[in-house]
Amino acid sequence: xxxxxxxAQFSFKRILLLMQKTxxxxxxxxxxxxSTIFGFFSVILFFSALxxxxxxxxxxxxxxxGFIISGIFISGMAFTNFRSKEKTMNYLMLPxxxxxxxxxxxLTTTIVFAIGYTILFxxxxxxxxxxxxxxxxxxxxxxxxxxxxxxxxxxxxIFQSIFLAGSATFKKxxxxxxxxxxxxxxIAILIFTVIITTFLKGEFENLAFGSFNINSNxxxxxxxxxxxxxxxxKYMFYYLTAPLFWLVTYFKIKEKEA
Amino acid sequence: xxxxxxxxxxxxxxxxxxxxxxxxxxxxxxxGLLGKNGSGKTTLMKQTAGLLxxxxxxxxxxxxxxxxxxxxxxxxxxxxxxxxxxxxVTLKSFLKITAPFYPFFNEDDFHKYLAEFQLDVDIKxxxxxxxxxxxxxxxxxLATHTPVLLSDEPTxxxxxxxxxxxxxxxxxxxxxxxxxxxxxHQVRDIEGIIDAVVVLxxxxxxxxxxxxxxxxxxxxxxxxxxxxxxxxxAEKHLNTYEAILKKQDEEDTHINMELxxxxxxxxxxxxVNEFN
Numbered sequence: 001x002x003x004x005x006x007x008a009q010f011s012f013k014r015i016l017l018l019m020q021k022t023x024x025x026x027x028x029x030x031x032x033x034x035s036t037i038f039g040f041f042s043v044i045l046f047f048s049a050l051x052x053x054x055x056x057x058x059x060x061x062x063x064x065x066g067f068i069i070s071g072i073f074i075s076g077m078a079f080t081n082f083r084s085k086e087k088t089m090n091y092l093m094l095p096x097x098x099x100x101x102x103x104x105x106x107l108t109t110t111i112v113f114a115i116g117y118t119i120l121f122x123x124x125x126x127x128x129x130x131x132x133x134x135x136x137x138x139x140x141x142x143x144x145x146x147x148x149x150x151x152x153x154x155x156x157x158i159f160q161s162i163f164l165a166g167s168a169t170f171k172k173x174x175x176x177x178x179x180x181x182x183x184x185x186x187i188a189i190l191i192f193t194v195i196i197t198t199f200l201k202g203e204f205e206n207l208a209f210g211s212f213n214i215n216s217n218x219x220x221x222x223x224x225x226x227x228x229x230x231x232x233x234k235y236m237f238y239y240l241t242a243p244l245f246w247l248v249t250y251f252k253i254k255e256k257e258a
Numbered sequence: 259x260x261x262x263x264x265x266x267x268x269x270x271x272x273x274x275x276x277x278x279x280x281x282x283x284x285x286x287x288x289x290g291l292l293g294k295n296g297s298g299k300t301t302l303m304k305q306t307a308g309l310l311x312x313x314x315x316x317x318x319x320x321x322x323x324x325x326x327x328x329x330x331x332x333x334x335x336x337x338x339x340x341x342x343x344x345x346x347v348t349l350k351s352f353l354k355i356t357a358p359f360y361p362f363f364n365e366d367d368f369h370k371y372l373a374e375f376q377l378d379v380d381i382k383x384x385x386x387x388x389x390x391x392x393x394x395x396x397x398x399x400l401a402t403h404t405p406v407l408l409s410d411e412p413t414x415x416x417x418x419x420x421x422x423x424x425x426x427x428x429x430x431x432x433x434x435x436x437x438x439x440x441x442x443h444q445v446r447d448i449e450g451i452i453d454a455v456v457v458l459x460x461x462x463x464x465x466x467x468x469x470x471x472x473x474x475x476x477x478x479x480x481x482x483x484x485x486x487x488x489x490x491x492a493e494k495h496l497n498t499y500e501a502i503l504k505k506q507d508e509e510d511t512h513i514n515m516e517l518x519x520x521x522x523x524x525x526x527x528x529x530v531n532e533f534n
Binding site for chain 1: 307308309327328329330332333336337339341342343345346347351354355356358359360
């Protein structure tokens with residue numbers, strides 16, 4: 001058994017060891033979770049096949065949906081060691097720095113998860129493609145470079161960061177509490193957006209929540225899409241959410257030490 | 259070595275647990291950290307392990323400040339807490355994922371200690387009883403060969419034969435480069451293995467002596483009456499008295515740890531005064 005030198009403050013080898021530890025400890029949960037996702041996909045595809053197999057050609061959508069849902073579960077359950085006082089103690093005493101512990105969880109829930117899920121999905125997709133070809137269903141292989149798939153990755157990173165922070169914050173049922181917080185925050189953002197849009201338009205008429213959509217057709221007299229009041233929050237959401245919540249996660253781990 | 263100077267700490271702002279606490283523990287020894295429930299033993303252990311931060315003062319463990327929580331510091335001690343949770347993996351997997359963090363871990367020693375405790379390596383941690391888990395953690399902690407081993411109530415959950423094995427293993431594992439601290443309120447369990455005794459009472463170190471010194475100054479005897487002037491402390495047991503006396507002759511007597519502890523925590527203890 002090869003041991004590491006712990007004099008260095010930062011070590012990639014320790015990060016790999018931490019990732020290995022996480023993988024071993026969460027193997028059961030990951031296998032159950034992935035089996036549920038692919039089992040669910042199989043059920044949908046089976047019933048679709050009975051009606052001509054419309055959805056067999058929507059593998060990109062399956063890929064993105066599964067990626068985001070299972071990724072949220074994986075991220076939301078990341079810091080299982082913070083669920084009890086005893087486990088927290090063990091985790092804090094493990095010879096690795098806070099930064100290494102954070103990076104290992106970040107890499108596990110982003111890159112490692114993405115690669116693992118993609119390989120599994122590819123195998124599943126290959127199987128459905130072969131079955132589809134055999135039974136004359138409109139099966140297709142997913143295209144990872146599709147613009148919607150790439151957008152899915154972007155949204156995943158945002159949700160991953162939020163649920164990772166949630167798992168380091170909420171001691172009990174972090175998935176539920178993070179989902180609830182996201183829901184409340186979503187409502188707050190919606191109200192904020194309505195206020196901003198009303199401010200831009202000058203009045204609130206014709207703004208029904210059901211058909212609410214900010215674009216140049218809604219407000220022809222204003223270039224809404226390129227207005228700074230819309231652009232700034234939009235880009236902040238896309239590019240700052242993940243780093244912000246990763247930072248929150250890091251400080252939440254630091255907080256557990258004190 | 260562990261050096262604690264002017265430690266101040268309290269869970270509440272207006273209620274201090276430790277007030278200017280000083281303590282020095284040297285390598286090559288097994289220390290018994292004794293105290294009643296709530297005396298601050300576990301808190302002191304946590305402070306030393308960097309799991310709680312002092313409000314004031316300094317702790318140095320093996321040349322490192324626990325507050326910095328560097329990987330080097332974290333791998334210089336192993337703590338077996340009173341209560342702990344183990345991951346739901348096999349013992350072999352636990353070994354594979356945890357041992358590499360400790361640079362001096364010795365797998366052969368681990369197997370040797372497990373065998374002493376009559377445990378097999380082909381087991382799942384979650385299927386073990388609390389006592390068995392404790393044996394695994396003690397074996398693991400000893401096999402890490404960290405300079406410092408902290409164990410909080412290590413004999414809780416161990417059956418009587420295992421307590422005896424625990425004493426044997428601890429005594430065999432200590433060497434000049436290591437320091438063991440055993441915190442317990444079950445003083446009989448560490449009789450015969452500790453080199454020094456530290457007694458904590460209401461957040462204060464009221465006694466800190468090597469057992470050799472204790473042996474040089476005190477005699478432990480069973481007496482029929484307690485009319486002797488040299489008696490510092492005595493407890494009645496049926497028709498006799500278990501007593502601690504000032505040592506008068508060269509003959510060393512067996513240290514009755516429970517009696518010593520009881521004598522120390524007595525108000526205005528004559529035994530404590532004997533060492534001041």
